[in-house]
Amino acid sequence: MLIGDGGKVYFDSVFKDAEAAEGLIEYASETVPKTNHETIVDAIKGPLIKVFEDVKRGWEDGLDYD
Numbered sequence: 001m002l003i004g005d006g007g008k009v010y011f012d013s014v015f016k017d018a019e020a021a022e023g024l025i026e027y028a029s030e031t032v033p034k035t036n037h038e039t040i041v042d043a044i045k046g047p048l049i050k051v052f053e054d055v056k057r058g059w060e061d062g063l064d065y066d
Contacts, residue, residue, distance in 0.1 A: 004031060012029055
């Protein structure tokens with residue numbers, strides 16, 4: 001299953017080993033307790049809110065994606 005700590009380890013290894021993405025993709029991960037594939041997108045639990053806030057902060061800080 002690609003959830004919980006097992007999923008985190010898998011995705012961390014994929015992005016760590018992806019030399020083609022080096023310098024092009026900013027990657028971070030975390031495990032959200034008591035969630036699964038269906039509940040991780042539940043707005044009440046907050047993970048998606050954090051993602052959108054991080055994206056907004058990046059745009060406000062003037063990150064250049066060209």
